[in-house]
Amino acid sequence: MPLPTFAHLSDRALIRVGGPEAQHFLQNLVTADIDGLEPAGARAGALLTPQGKILFDFLVYRMGDGYLLDTPAETAPEFLKRLTFYRLRAKVELELLGDDTGVIAVWAGGADVPDTLVSVEDPRLAALGRRLAGSVAALSQALGGADAGLDAYHAHRIRLGVPEGLRDFDYSDIFPHDADLDQLGGVSFTKGCYVGQEVVSRVQHRGTARKRFLQVESASALPGRGSEIISGGKSVGVLGSSATIAERSFGLALVRLDKVAQAKDNGSLLECGDAEILVKLPDWAGFSWPEPDTAE
Structure with a gap:
């Protein structure tokens, strides 16, 4: 073996x-x-x-x-x-x-x-x-x-495509749905109360999670954590951790789902630093892209 x-x-x-x-x-x-x-x-x-x-x-x-x-x-x-x-x-x-x-x-x-x-x-x-x-x-x-x-x-x-605290986001900054914790078995929606439970339950039952960590891929080197994801001159997210694997760059980014969906639908470039990037849902994701016309 x-x-x-x-x-x-x-x-x-x-x-x-x-x-x-x-x-x-x-x-x-x-x-x-x-x-x-x-x-x-x-x-x-x-x-x-x-x-x-x-x-x-x-x-x-x-x-x-x-x-x-x-x-x-x-x-x-x-x-x-x-x-x-x-x-x-x-x-x-x-x-x-x-x-x-x-x-x-x-x-x-x-x-x-x-x-x-x-x-x-x-x-x-x-x-x-x-x-x-x-x-x-x-x-x-x-x-x-x-x-x-x-x-x-x-x-x-x-x-x-699995984010972790401190590596991808700072504590006290984001909600469990943002970090995909609900998708990765880290949140119970059936047990009783716990600290912060009311807010988390509201997001779940109303389906109002607007931001998620998604996967990023590029043929070019990605910049450091905290760099903005840009489309049409506007920020649509922030890069988390990244790594180079087989001469390609992979990363995680916290993005506005509606804004990225709109960019993809319009054929607009998504960029991070000098790198043109592909943003995609993880294979394990139980959520999908929202309709682009929901963007504000």
Whole structure:
């Protein structure tokens, strides 16, 4: 069997949520349906502001009688602090795990890896591969071969059209629908209330999501994150992360769906920096282009 392609995701950290009230605590706080999470299961999720914007995004893993939150390392201490704020007197244990315990993504090939805290298919999209959590040194040794590196993983993620917080958008700036979290299994529309739930439910039931992260492709080099997507001299979106794969550029961009649909219908060029770009829906998208005449 060929060795799997894997990378230690050194930009991620793990927060353990345990105690007898851990499930109830998370269920009433985050967008994911924690009550429906099976043993050894995983889901995407987010903690929102009261106004419904993404404050932190993460993957949640059910492990024994507790949970692990897989989240950007840069903001993990702040996330832990916010969880502690919401804990109040609940019987919940919160702990940021040390650097020796981390996350490894495996997305080509496969192998049985012993002694993992977590070994799950990525809950957002099966094509992303598997997520392993545990001792980074032990997992890397068990997988064999060389670590492909963080850039290789993110190129894989970008090619599949899956956005992530801090890589593609800043926290407190956008709504779950903007980040396609509703499409990637990260929002429950059937469970009870959670922070920001009213706003998210309104967008879902009224079908008023105007902006989405979509895929961008170009034969030319793409500029840096935050560069505007231009059509007809007007901004229709903003570029997120990007990568070069086989001499082509791929990226993710948060765009106005109606404006891009109108540009495509009119045959207008879409540009980002000096690059002419193609903007397309991800293969997994459950939404479609709006009618161009809905543009304002």
